[in-house]
Amino acid sequence: MDWYEDLNLWSGFSAVLFSPERERRAAEVVTTSPLLAFPAGSRVLDQCCGVGVYTVPLAAQGYRTTGVDLHSELLERAAVVCADAKVEAALVQADAREYVAPGAFDVVLNMYTSFGYFEDPEENLQVLRNAYESLAPDGQLIVDLLSKETYASWVGPPKIVDIPGGMVVMRDTILDDWTRYRTDWTMVRGNTAEHSSLTCYVYSARELRDMFQQVGFEEVECFGDWDGRPYDGGATRLIMRGKKARTA
Ligand SMILES: C[S@@+](CC[C@H](N)C(=O)[O-])C[C@H]1O[C@@H](n2cnc3c(N)ncnc32)[C@H](O)[C@@H]1O
Structure with missing residues (x-):
């Protein structure tokens, strides 16, 4: 998939x-x-x-x-x-x-x-x-x-976003010499953590x-x-x- x-x-x-x-x-x-x-x-x-x-x-x-x-x-x-x-x-x-x-x-x-x-x-x-x-x-x-230009000033250390009952940790990685990026998301609620990632052209x-x-x-x-x-x-x-x- x-x-x-x-x-x-x-x-x-x-x-x-x-x-x-x-x-x-x-x-x-x-x-x-x-x-x-x-x-x-x-x-x-x-x-x-x-x-x-x-x-x-x-x-x-x-x-x-x-x-x-x-x-x-x-x-x-x-x-x-x-x-x-x-x-x-x-x-x-x-x-x-x-x-x-x-x-x-x-x-x-x-x-x-x-x-x-x-x-x-x-x-x-x-x-x-x-x-x-x-x-x-x-x-x-x-x-x-x-875009590449706007992403460049945003990408950096992982970010944490509070959500109801927990938080999401987001980490961005630039791939293939700024052709694509991967975003890894980890959602933490109580003692459970769920991970997902997406890879997209920039x-x-x-x-x-x-x-x-x-x-x-x-x-x-x-x-x-x-x-x-x-x-x-x-x-x-x-x-x-x-x-x-x-x-x-
Ligand atoms: C980042 S979300 C943005 C949704 C919406 N435009 C908004 O502003 O909230 C991207 C959306 O693209 C949809 N999507 C992903 N792949 C798709 C595809 N091949 N065809 C149609 N929709 C797709 C996802 O289901 C998701 O709802």
């Missing part, structure tokens, strides 16, 4: 990955970010949506939202959150390498470093191709991730821009946070936006 197919990783470490603080922050960003202000009623695809941290506030904004994820168990949790919030979103179990809905969306989002998971670089490109194919002319793709802005352009995106722009600040020394993340041509 490849690491991203392991549901235990995503659900076991939910307290960190899908924390209430992340939900609060995502809801704030969706209502305030100039990068996420789309025309009313836009059709939005949330690629690799997980438990709906972004899907739910996007639907609450009135966007016609579809969330796609590999794990039906995470989508079931997203459905409960949608019901509690009294919003509707289509939730589809599919692999991002395979899910394509030609011309069906105005916006495709890929949030919170949900990109670069596949060992074969061609499969990562396929995720971008599927986003491109799924966009209507003049549509846009936004990918939000920890891209510079230049590398990701080349991939966007390779699959056909135009007007590719980078931002350093959700307030739309430039992607420079003050960037906390890489947010890349590319457009599909009007006449595509």
